[in-house]
Amino acid sequence: MTRIDTDRPESVLPTPSHTVGPFYGYALPFPGGGDLAPVGHPDTITLQGHVYDGAGEPLPDALVELWGPDPDGTVPRVDGSIRRDPATGGHLGRNGVEFTGWGRIQTDAAGHWYARTLRPGPRGSCAPCLSVCVFARGLLVHLFTRIYLPGDEAALAADPLLARVAPERRGTLIATDEGRGTYRFDIRLQGEGETVFLEYR
Amino acid sequence: MTLTQHDIDQEIAAAHAAYEKRVAEGAPVEHHPRRDYAPYRSSVLRHPKQPPVAVDVRQDPELVELHSPAFGERDITETDNDLTRQHTGEPIGERITVSGRLLDRDGRPVRGQLIEIWQANSAGRYAHRREQHDAPLDPHFTGVGRTLTDAGGRYRFTTVQPGPYPWRNHVNAWRPAHIHFSVFGTAFTQRLVTQMYFPNDPLFPYDPILQSVTDDAARQRLVATYDHSLSVPEFSLGYHWDIVLDGPRATWIEEGR
Numbered sequence: 341m342t343r344i345d346t347d348r349p350e351s352v353l354p355t356p357s358h359t360v361g362p363f364y365g366y367a368l369p370f371p372g373g374g375d376l377a378p379v380g381h382p383d384t385i386t387l388q389g390h391v392y393d394g395a396g397e398p399l400p401d402a403l404v405e406l407w408g409p410d411p412d413g414t415v416p417r418v419d420g421s422i423r424r425d426p427a428t429g430g431h432l433g434r435n436g437v438e439f440t441g442w443g444r445i446q447t448d449a450a451g452h453w454y455a456r457t458l459r460p461g462p463r464g465s466c467a468p469c470l471s472v473c474v475f476a477r478g479l480l481v482h483l484f485t486r487i488y489l490p491g492d493e494a495a496l497a498a499d500p501l502l503a504r505v506a507p508e509r510r511g512t513l514i515a516t517d518e519g520r521g522t523y524r525f526d527i528r529l530q531g532e533g534e535t536v537f538l539e540y541r
Numbered sequence: 542m543t544l545t546q547h548d549i550d551q552e553i554a555a556a557h558a559a560y561e562k563r564v565a566e567g568a569p570v571e572h573h574p575r576r577d578y579a580p581y582r583s584s585v586l587r588h589p590k591q592p593p594v595a596v597d598v599r600q601d602p603e604l605v606e607l608h609s610p611a612f613g614e615r616d617i618t619e620t621d622n623d624l625t626r627q628h629t630g631e632p633i634g635e636r637i638t639v640s641g642r643l644l645d646r647d648g649r650p651v652r653g654q655l656i657e658i659w660q661a662n663s664a665g666r667y668a669h670r671r672e673q674h675d676a677p678l679d680p681h682f683t684g685v686g687r688t689l690t691d692a693g694g695r696y697r698f699t700t701v702q703p704g705p706y707p708w709r710n711h712v713n714a715w716r717p718a719h720i721h722f723s724v725f726g727t728a729f730t731q732r733l734v735t736q737m738y739f740p741n742d743p744l745f746p747y748d749p750i751l752q753s754v755t756d757d758a759a760r761q762r763l764v765a766t767y768d769h770s771l772s773v774p775e776f777s778l779g780y781h782w783d784i785v786l787d788g789p790r791a792t793w794i795e796e797g798r
């Protein structure tokens with residue numbers, strides 16, 4: 341059952357995914373979860389958008405996690421995203437100096453989310469992008485997608501994943517430049533303009 | 542039209558039979574629920590209709606998704622894994638110890654990664670604003686914990702037995718007692734959010750969320766085992782629950798570095 345016998349590889353089978361449910365809101369989100377960028381960093385960008393269901397209604401209970409490299413394309417290896425205060429047992433938050441690369445944001449009552457992070461640098465053959473994991477009530481298995489930043493058309497054209505996405509759907513993976521370092525990225529779980537979701541194998 | 546447990550039972554049975562038929566005809570075993578599982582009504586408008594685009598991680602060892610965020614001692618405090626010690630008073634309920642190992646698909650321990658849990662109190666009430674259930678709140682229980690796995694991939698929580706609670710999927714819908722788990726692996730591709738159940742709960746067959754895992758063996762893996770050796774004398778009952786992460790991760794040999 342739930343005691344896995346690691347001497348028998350055939351018994352090492354995945355634990356099934358389950359929905360995050362409606363009541364995670366007091367447990368998983370944390371203050372400053374979307375403020376990844378160290379204070380005053382020149383490569384700071386703002387990302388914002390909505391999460392919509394198949395009826396076009398915004399989700400007030402979606403959870404968005406972001407994970408990405410720093411502006412040099414280096415993967416951060418520093419902890420401290422959810423620093424706790426050993427004195428009070430309460431939440432202390434990021435220190436505003438180190439970049440952990442990871443953030444977590446719950447959509448607000450209007451289904452809106454935002455994050456301030458650092459502009460990701462290119463890594464490997466990929467155009468600069470952030471990795472996204474979406475959770476919600478009603479979603480039995482989380483969804484992966486990516487946020488590509490517009491601007492460098494040559495890099496986007498050379499990206500191996502974008503090259504395999506149907507041209508009419510490619511735009512769902514590319515944020516819209518709203519000026520002053522702000523980008524819009526809406527996530528549509530179903531229906532018209534459905535976001536391209538990814539499966540890693 | 543009022544949606545009854547009987548209606549949901551029939552939908553659960555139909556989805557289960559369809560899965561068994563697919564497997565009998567040679568389809569692969571499904572370890573995870575399908576996102577489109579109508580007996581869980583919230584899934585109807587929230588699952589993509591387009592198939593996901595596959596990313597073969599072996600094509601690009603530099604993928605950021607082959608790494609995971611780091612968590613460390615700064616991210617937890619001493620009492621974070623003891624949900625009975627987070628307030629000045631003692632929470633109401635049967636104290637339990639929940640422990641197990643975090644493993645990858647090769648059975649190797651996943652060390653130093655973050656496990657977060659949240660749960661209802663012993664009366665079946667979450668300390669969540671939008672929660673409508675009129676069972677009592679417990680001023681001495683929030684129901685949130687976190688820990689880092691140790692060098693052997695082990696984790697351990699002290700908490701109280703959560704109660705079952707009603708929800709509004711259909712008339713007389715009740716969730717079996719469960720603890721929610723959020724887990725990170727060595728790669729972001731291994732990210733997992735799931736729920737742990739307790740053995741022999743009579744609500745199992747009625748719950749569309751548990752039954753969304755249509756494979757019988759996979760569903761069993763969500764149920765902890767009572768473990769007398771984990772029970773703490775004069776204090777708590779012990780449950781063992783190992784977690785196996787799915788999803789590809791970096792294989793250093795293949796990378797040749």
Ligand SMILES: [Fe+3]
Nearest residue numbers: 361363719721
């Ligand atoms: Fe729950």
